[in-house]
Amino acid sequence: MLEDPRITAMGLFVEAFTGVTARLNVQLAEHGLGNVDFEVLVRLSRSPGGELRMTDLAAQTGLSTSGVTRVVDRLERDGLATRRACPTDRRGSFTVVTAAGVAKMHEVLPDHLALIEEWFTGRLSPEALEALLCSLRTVRDAVRPGATSGAATTAAAA
Amino acid sequence: MLEDPRITAMGLFVEAFTGVTARLNVQLAEHGLGNVDFEVLVRLSRSPGGELRMTDLAAQTGLSTSGVTRVVDRLERDGLATRRACPTDRRGSFTVVTAAGVAKMHEVLPDHLALIEEWFTGRLSPEALEALLCSLRTVRDAVRPGATSGAATTAAAA
DNA sequence: AGCGTATATTTGCTCCAGCAAACATCTTCA
DNA sequence: TGAAGATGTTTGCTGGAGCAAATATACGCT
Numbered sequence: 001m002l003e004d005p006r007i008t009a010m011g012l013f014v015e016a017f018t019g020v021t022a023r024l025n026v027q028l029a030e031h032g033l034g035n036v037d038f039e040v041l042v043r044l045s046r047s048p049g050g051e052l053r054m055t056d057l058a059a060q061t062g063l064s065t066s067g068v069t070r071v072v073d074r075l076e077r078d079g080l081a082t083r084r085a086c087p088t089d090r091r092g093s094f095t096v097v098t099a100a101g102v103a104k105m106h107e108v109l110p111d112h113l114a115l116i117e118e119w120f121t122g123r124l125s126p127e128a129l130e131a132l133l134c135s136l137r138t139v140r141d142a143v144r145p146g147a148t149s150g151a152a153t154t155a156a157a158a
Numbered sequence: 159m160l161e162d163p164r165i166t167a168m169g170l171f172v173e174a175f176t177g178v179t180a181r182l183n184v185q186l187a188e189h190g191l192g193n194v195d196f197e198v199l200v201r202l203s204r205s206p207g208g209e210l211r212m213t214d215l216a217a218q219t220g221l222s223t224s225g226v227t228r229v230v231d232r233l234e235r236d237g238l239a240t241r242r243a244c245p246t247d248r249r250g251s252f253t254v255v256t257a258a259g260v261a262k263m264h265e266v267l268p269d270h271l272a273l274i275e276e277w278f279t280g281r282l283s284p285e286a287l288e289a290l291l292c293s294l295r296t297v298r299d300a301v302r303p304g305a306t307s308g309a310a311t312t313a314a315a316a
Numbered sequence: 317a318g319c320g321t322a323t324a325t326t327t328g329c330t331c332c333a334g335c336a337a338a339c340a341t342c343t344t345c346a
Numbered sequence: 347t348g349a350a351g352a353t354g355t356t357t358g359c360t361g362g363a364g365c366a367a368a369t370a371t372a373c374g375c376t
Contacts (some may be wrong), residue, residue, distance in 0.1 A: 143177030
């Protein structure tokens with residue numbers, strides 16, 4: 001049972017994924033960012049107005065709401081984002097990426113993209129990559145029903 | 159730059175992987191296991207004699223050595239593994255899976271395999287799965303040079 | 317208007333993992 | 347033999363993330 005092909009498949013998934021992210025995290029750490037912080041900044045930067053509700057961030061990232069609170073605390077401490085009160089619902093907050101946050105993205109992204117290519121996308125033929133992404137999309141859609149944050153992602157990919 | 163296909167590809171990788179592992183972790187948690195604990199138990203169970211050096215566990219799992227110390231502490235506390243002094247090198251320890259540990263595996267694995275199939279392997283056609291695994295193997299080999307723990311894994315897959 | 321429930325965010329507490337230092341033992345080489 | 351350095355494991359400390367409770371606000375119904 002321990003040699004079941006499903007275990008093997010999952011093991012490969014784990015090793016490939018953790019291996020790639022470990023490489024990327026090294027670079028992010030050099031810029032003083034954790035992977036979570038980076039993901040949040042990317043999502044903010046992609047959003048119209050550069051802002052998102054805390055709740056939406058939680059849904060998109062898969063963090064708990066308290067997790068989001070603390071990520072945004074860090075970003076705010078480092079001047080990369082700010083909170084803005086929601087005008088129509090006084091319970092809510094927007095997180096807004098600052099100019100410094102945008103600048104940080106421009107500083108980090110080129111190398112980041114190069115690393116993704118070096119360790120992931122560039123290792124596969126265009127056809128293999130296309131097939132891989134298609135399969136990953138299938139799995140993602142199964143496993144993350146509400147993640148229509150991916151709507152933007154998916155649209156961009158199409 | 160934020161819409162770069164490489165970002166999109168990586169995003170898909172992240173979402174698919176974290177989505178699947180989140181599903182699996184729910185089940186493991188029901189049995190009182192963290193994903194790390196489970197991985198260690200699997201690797202021990204697969205090894206001849208059901209034992210591995212702490213250092214080898216660290217290399218195979220990607221944990222730090224102190225991380226391994228504490229995982230094994232937990233397993234030992236729960237009776238699922240034991241330490242055995244290395245007879246030829248008094249600095250070293252083996253971690254040995256106990257009968258209870260093996261029993262736990264037999265208790266957990268069937269459902270675990272079913273979940274892998276439900277959320278991952280079963281979502282793809284056999285050809286697509288084969289292609290996916292091939293690509294993942296390519297990436298894994300690039301990104302984890304020494305991970306010849308995968309030797310066992312790879313051999314089993316072949 | 318006013319009560320009860322639902323929703324958005326934060327805070328307190330706890331667990332888990334990494335790093336660096338401590339410690340024990342081994343190895344090498346003079 | 348006996349130091350100096352290498353290697354295997356554990357320990358102290360810190361930061362990050364989740365859960366559940368606290369807080370603030372909104373909404374619905376009478």
